[in-house]
Amino acid sequence: MSIFRLSFSNFKRSLREYGMLILSLGFSVLIFFNFQNMVYSDSMKVLQEFKKDYIDMIIQAASVVFVVFLFFFIWYAVNVFLRQRKKEIGIYIFMGVDNAGIGKMFALEALFMGLSALISGLFFGVLFSKLFQMLLLRMSEISVEIRFSVSLKPMVITGLMFGSIYGIMILKGYYSLKRSSVLSLISSAKQKEITQRNPVVSVLLALLGGVVLAAGYFFAWDTKGLEALEHGLLAVILVIVGIYLLFDGLIPELLKRLIRNKKFLYKKERSLWMNSLAFRMKKNYRTYAIVTVLMICSVTVVAISIAMKQRYEKMVNFDQTYTYQVLSSQRQDGAEIKKGIEEENTVEYWNEYEVLILPPEVMHTKFTNYVYGAVSWSQIKAGAKRAGLEFSWEEPSENQVIMLEHEILISLMGDQTRDKTIEIGTETYEVLGGDKTPYLGNIQSMSEIFVVSDETYASLMPLGQVEFFYNYRIQDLGNADKSRPFLKELAEKGREQGVNIGVNFTQDTLSQDSWNRILYSLCLFMFATLILAAGSVLFLKTRNEAYEDKERYGILEKIGVQRTVLKQSVRKEICFTYYCPFVLTCLTSYFSVKALGNVMQEELFRVNLWSAGIIFLVFTCICFFSVREAWKRLFD
Structure with a gap:
């Protein structure tokens, strides 16, 4: 019997024994293939509006982490497989098989196990690729219509990745067996750790x-x-x-x-x-x-x-x-804007703020590209009431401020606002604390705004420029696009009149x-x-x-x-x-x-x-x- 046939016979005999390991390796191949299929197949082109380039970058980063894990897992799997199969080495040595033949035989058995995992992983990966994408998008709460599409490139990438790692491990085991002495091979099964x-x-x-x-x-x-x-x-x-x-x-x-x-x-x-x-x-x-x-x-x-x-x-x-948020360099009629929006949507609530934009040099900061501002306590209190937001702060004194913060994904700063001070102009103010309530909405995420007393706000007026914010919340968020033409027309008319008007759309x-x-x-x-x-x-x-x-x-x-x-x-x-x-x-x-x-x-x-x-x-x-x-x- 040839070494190939003997190895294949041993593989079939031990298939059930190593079924769990093949299942795990195959499942890893399935996951990695579907990661790559999302990047390279045509089925996910519908995600262009969801910044598919960013999504592809995240998937590839996850793939790199997955490859690192898979490297060590394959390393362990192949080592365990070869170590356990050494128990039969003594029999083959007495049959006259030399070290090179033993190395080839066990390398072939490990190869058959790897090919089984790779083929089964790719087969079921292709079979369930659309289901994988549907589950991924369903858990991600992204509602798009996808179609079944599998390209050759992700299959090649998966095969090369798995094959290269697995091949290195097989060669390592082969040369280890080939260079081992006969005595060590015979006694390897009895050696303990x-x-x-x-x-x-x-x-x-x-x-x-x-x-x-x-x-x-x-x-x-x-x-x-x-x-x-x-x-x-x-x-x-x-x-x-x-x-x-x-x-x-x-x-x-x-x-x-x-x-x-x-x-x-x-x-x-x-x-x-x-x-x-x-x-x-x-x-x-x-x-x-x-x-x-x-x-x-x-x-x-x-x-x-x-x-x-x-x-x-x-x-x-x-x-x-x-x-919707309308920003204007001059005061507008917020009620009229509301009427224009209500031609297509029902406005649930709205409010308006007068925000003092302060230049970075007034804040004594090196971060010159950031937007700084101040808003009076009475305005925040009134606006929060109209929007149904909780506002429990007492009015700060003349040398105190409240920092308006925003939700962020990851923070390494901790709570840096307590018992701190800031300098605005020539005065130093105590920061009472931070508040993540979205009083100013999305604009609050792109700026650093401080709530000050009404008297302090009036004293800071000469240091900056006043901007006017008009905020609207509609009942049917799914119908938000219907009011876009009106708001864009409003911005264009403002620019024609020499007034800087910008519109912020939440859905974007x-x-x-x-x-x-x-x-x-x-x-x-x-x-x-x-x-x-x-x-x-x-x-x-x-x-x-x-x-x-x-x-x-x-x-x-x-x-x-x-x-x-x-x-x-x-x-x-x-x-x-x-x-x-x-x-x-x-x-x-x-x-x-x-x-x-x-x-x-x-x-x-x-x-x-x-x-x-x-x-x-x-x-x-x-x-x-x-x-x-x-x-x-x-x-x-």
Whole structure:
């Protein structure tokens, strides 16, 4: 039998064994292909009005992150595959197959597994491409009609990306086998990852892991202000190192101490699985650390998506306070403008403001391209009442101001307005606080406006120029385009008369921010992929370890241990394998999500609960099948 036929025969025989891994790789290919298909296919050209260039940029950025994840996942998958297949190397050596032949055989088997994942991923990616786009746009709340369209370019890009990464890993495994000695190949299946370690070193590593992880939690908690990025980076590094040391030192040390406690060990047949669990934990600590980091990343990704969605919704609500805003250098008749709008739409409410625009040199700032202004307290109070907005500020004194702020996507500044002062002209004013209520609507997002007392406003008049703002909100936002011709004509007539009149349409600003909604949807798909990858790694580990334990459990059954007791022992050991990383993920993700909430200025505790619930359900399902599969291999 040729090496090719033998490799293909082995692949078919082990197809069910590595089905979960192929499924995870295929799902990753499906997601990446659909990312690329959205960029290069004709079906998404309908998004031109939603700034498709920005959306493409976000998708490609997400693709880069996805490729990095896929690189490490493929690296681990191929290494696990080749390591497990080494158990049969001794047989082939005695059959006369040399190292090069063994390397070719296992490289071919890994190649067949990769081709299966790639072909199945592309097939189902093409099959469900329109459904993927519909789900993505539905979650992004973008209502456009899309059509089925698949081009060759995204398939080629996906194939080259996956093939290059997977090919590098196969070549690495091939040369590793080819250059290995016969003795090392024969004994590789019996080699363990465990090395005897001095007890003092074990205790020190356990303490170090706890300290490093606690330091990571501290920096994750303290992510406010200008040091947010620095602390966030430190938190990521320390948490990853801490988790690694936790599985390498602290958890094995705790298990070792529990085993030494005979009262604990000999109750409820714990001796049947606790020693094995301690051995597995020490042997596979790298795998458990990788899985935990993957799950923490998945929770962080979904937290990013929810935070982005919440921030975007607040920004939308902020911008939609007024449907139209008319800006004029001279006073206009706001009631007449309202009548013109009501020829096509019903105005729900409207108001007008007189805003003093201040030049940057008066504000003593180096940011000369920013718009600064002041508005009187009485005007804001009256305008807020007409628009139904809450306004609870008392009138500032002559040396106090209130800063009008706006909703932003991400802020690294924190609350910089409390107990601060600003200088306007020759006077210094105390900033009482910031207010994100959209009293001035979208204009408030593009300028820095201060609410001052009526007397202070009058005293500042010589320093700037007065502009007049007329704001209107209609009942049917879907009919907003009908009043555009009137407002554009109003602006043109004003310019003909030498009056600068500008009109701001809310719908124009909303379409420019649609990339936020796309990013939200992409993060959800990334979350699903990471969870499936983490579950598949544990499933593969527990499945392969069942082969190693078959002889041990067979002996225990022969000496009189009941099969039901042995099955309970297997179930407890496997459940610990899944739920130990899960518990650590819940603990760590609380701090990572808290840090993200600080940066995004959002409350994300519910994200922890929902993401933990989803991971728990997914891991419980995979754990159930792992237990059933282990029982089948151990006792059937």
